[in-house]
Amino acid sequence: MKTRLTMIAALFGATLLSTGGAMAAGATVAFLMPDQASTRYEEHDFPGFQKAMKELCADCQVIYQNANGDVNLQQQQFNSVIAQGAKVVVLDPVDSAAAAGLVEIAHSQDVKIIAYDRPIPAKPADYYVSFDNKGIGQAIAQSLVDHLKAGGVAEGAGVLQINGSPTDAAAGLIRDGIDAALDASAYKTLAEFDTPEWAPPKAQEWAAGQITRFGADIKGIVAANDGTAGGAIAALKAAGVSPLPPVTGNDATIAALQLILAGDQYNTISKPSEVVAEAAAKVAVALVNGQTPEAKTTLYDTPAELFVPAVVTKENIKAEIFDKGIQTYDQVCTGEYAAACEAAGISK
Template sequence: MATVAVISTLALAGCSAAGPGSSDGGSASGGATNAAGKRACVILPDTESSPRWESGDRPALQKALQSAGFSADIQNAQNDTEKYATIADQQLSKGCGVMLLVDLNGAGAQVLTKAKGQGIPVIAYDRPIAGADYYVSFDNDKVGQLEGQLIVDGLKAEKKDPKTAKVVYMGGDPTDGNAKFFHDGADKVMSAAGIKPAFEPKGTWDADKSGTNFEQAYTALKGNVDAVWVANDANAASVIAILDKNGKKVPVSGQDASIAGLQNILLGKQTGTVYKPFQLEADEAGKLAVSLLQGQKPKAPSEVNGVPFFNETPILVTDAEGIKKVISDGNATAADICKGDVAAACDKAGIK
């Protein structure tokens, strides 16, 4: 119902903004007349760090913007910073009334500079970009805190002292501003419980590389691993594959409420995942983009590092009830989750 309400609001806003006689040139901040008929240019980062970008954010953003009467040029950089820059140049040459950028290894900063040079407002979407006009994301420090609590609670459930536990830290790519939020939020909770990282490879969003890094950590620690803080579900799946290979099961955190993450929770291989309904971000970003295309300057409820910040609240999922919520929200299906050896666990949990 909330999504329908947002889209309806956007549609009404779009009717008042779009119209004939508009131009692709000039600044989107010059008023509704100059913004009429403008495009929203969106660059997504990849398909590896999370399935959400293509299956979730793309259609949600496109629907929100088009329902408001604006066109949306949404492209994916496929984890290639050079391609990211090329896409941006092509979009800017055609004209953008606003840009929504998911940063990729710092590539968003250069695009932001070019956009600002043309008077185009920039929304940093999901990942922070210094100097952006707005930042729309979840409370990512809170995401990290929830992940850290998963590890603390997991150790206590196994009656292991956090102060002496061997915990491996598997973070995200350090060039991603959110990765630091995740890490620092998790470390805040874990260090308060007395946890110190026993091994911490360089972070990455490449799941295969993360698996290789964890296997090296596992070998270096001679299998003496009590828990693994992992920044997202894709990396967690690779970590779990190594644990499975060695016949070991320990508390493992995650994020994104991906199909693999939800399956691993049901199988008892992942302690939990942090669920971030992408619709909340997409709806907020859609409303904001339309307002900017109309020449408005909305006031954000907070700010982070000097950038006006619209933040959403993450949700912790650790059991069948949480998984059922993800399904009821439309962000997963029982058919996709309950496959193979997960089917029996679904039956036991009442997931159909």
């Protein structure tokens, strides 16, 4: 039986250069993630990367650090892993602009940088692996637009737009995609917010103010990820809004999947992070072997591979999440959500 990681990788066609790891044996590779506001890094990205590295280069040493949203801490962690002999650093930056300086430091010491999830626009890295962030923004917003139209919401109705962190270049790409879909639609953006550090409480606080300001004129909310979506939904519930307007998301966290099943969140994006983590591991091993990984595309003058994710709603959650083994009944269908799972045809 194939492992879950192998099945997902086959599904998405993750076909980077395969390496045997002979020269890489004993090499140190660092995996530096940006924050703990999203649970994905601890639950999916690092475990996926670590698993792939063990398969590709069993003797390689992997160092994992999480900056917890602190750019200065990430700088310290970066310096530390370089001092520990890391030859490749997989970097998901807290601040994409500040990360340009880290790339310069690395290259001055013959250390390779793989930009992960969030690009580094100002200074080309050695490779970039991610999902297509602009495509994600466009997809979640277009899904909402189509839903509003199908539901008979009048042209000219308003939506709120909750973007990600202003220091995250990936958030900027998601925002650009959202803008493209909303600008081409018949609906208008009532107000827009860049969420510092992607923090759900900050998204909730802002959304609460907009609910007071616009009330029933809010016909939908485009939130850039599941954390900000959860903040918006909490604000709506606290204000006694019923029924809730549709709210988008991104990342397919367990909490978001539960909200979708319960009817509180409209959509999310299925992004099994293990796919990108495995791709990063393949690139890392290739780089320590002195090889040049195959570029599928280029972004910000950096060779890249961008994976195309799927939009998930209540209608296709069984097929996209459970049938593909991305999450299981036992992980999602707990307590009060068991009945919603059963209603959606999801069972043990």
